[in-house]
Amino acid sequence: MGGDSSTFAGDIKVEVDAAIDGLNQRLREVNRKIWENPELGEHEFMAHETLCSFFEEQGYAVTRSAYGRPTAFEVLSGSGGRLVNFNAEYDCLPGIGHACGHNLIATSSVAAFLGLSMSLKKLGVPGRVQLLGTPDEEGSGAKIKLLDAGAYKGVDASLMGHPIAGDITGSGSDNSINDGVAGIRMIARQYLSAEYRGKNAHAGGNPWKGINALDSAVSAYNNISLLRQQMEPDDRIHNVLLESEKTVNVIPAYAKAAYQARSPRLASLKVLTARVVNCIKAAALATGTEVEIT
Ligand SMILES: [Zn+2]
Known part of the structure; x- marks a missing residue:
């Protein structure tokens, strides 16, 4: 790209999409490794290692065992502006592994973090992105402990995706599929x-x-x-x-x-x-x- 066109958000979106698509294979490997090695809350040592190593491989500085929690971690990118947080969960359920897909939560948050981080850099606009590795969602809800420890200080928006079966959010029919459902009300x-x-x-x-x-x-x-x-x-x-x-x-x-x-x-x-x-x-x-x- 040359000249002014490099500042067009549309062009940058194409570039960022291509960069994430380029990481598709690695992201799939990370996802698969967490899925195949389910670890209970506060014992997600392998997932912690896999995700932290992945970020280091991509050139990001990682704080392992962040905020006093052995299997939490934090990656920060950007400067100035507002702070957007993504949460990565990676604990499993007792006896049934990653039944609700926390491996997918981790992978989607990692990809979203990379996308926003790259976009800010390429657009040259102020703004920061945080990826927080949040252990033990199924048990003690360790995000509360992370919150108390200041992990979300200064965060303007906190985001996460959770996979869910289509018939749970559907219109009542067993085979209804809701691709792309967003912002459903949580209780x-x-x-x-x-x-x-x-x-x-x-x-x-x-x-x-x-x-x-x-x-x-x-x-x-x-x-x-x-x-x-x-x-x-x-x-x-x-x-x-x-x-x-x-x-x-x-x-x-x-x-x-x-x-x-x-x-x-x-x-x-x-x-x-x-x-x-x-x-x-x-x-x-x-x-x-x-x-x-x-
Ligand atoms: Zn869940």
């Missing part, structure tokens, strides 16, 4: 875990001496099932049993369950969460177990 979510503690006893010999922790978890599950009919239409509650004792002829003294409440707004989530807590406490009261909710 507030509260995670709770409850540990129920009772007392072992022989289930055949003297079961009346036991305090059944598994009964508490089952009772809480049933309480929540009763609650569902009286919830707001957009509210959701999920509940799974995480741990229970394995000996069938012993009254279980320990059980652990996980709960997740979702609601469109924080205020309504607060109300819903309080009702879930009541379901758990009522179960503990009915069975005489101690319960610790965290």
Whole structure:
């Protein structure tokens, strides 16, 4: 390109597209490596290494283990102007790998970061881009810890894409496909875990001496099932049993369950969460177990 045409955004878009297309093979390799080696939250050491090395290979300075989190990282580019942040997630789900595609989140954020970073450079306009590697989305939601540690300080816009099945965002038909859906409304979510503690006893010999922790978890599950009919239409509650004792002829003294409440707004989530807590406490009261909710 010669003369003034090099300043045309359209020409620059063609150039940036070509540069990202040129990295297609490498990006696919990075994506594949994360997909094939799923790592749980805060243990994404291989993904951390793969992504950091990729950026170094592309000539960017990388802060590994950024903001005091071993598997977080940060890449910054540009100067002056406003700051746009992209988030890269790369943790998996227990037992089912990258079932919701965090490998794709990482790869798309990396490509978006590269695209914007190259565009700013070529256009010669002020502006900064940040790629934040954000561990443990599925568990503790480590972005909150990163936020508290100042990782998002000065950020003007924070962006991320998440793959999702077409029939979840569709019009109700099972085979509806919504390519290019953007800006769907996300809802507030509260995670709770409850540990129920009772007392072992022989289930055949003297079961009346036991305090059944598994009964508490089952009772809480049933309480929540009763609650569902009286919830707001957009509210959701999920509940799974995480741990229970394995000996069938012993009254279980320990059980652990996980709960997740979702609601469109924080205020309504607060109300819903309080009702879930009541379901758990009522179960503990009915069975005489101690319960610790965290
Ligand atoms: Zn996800």
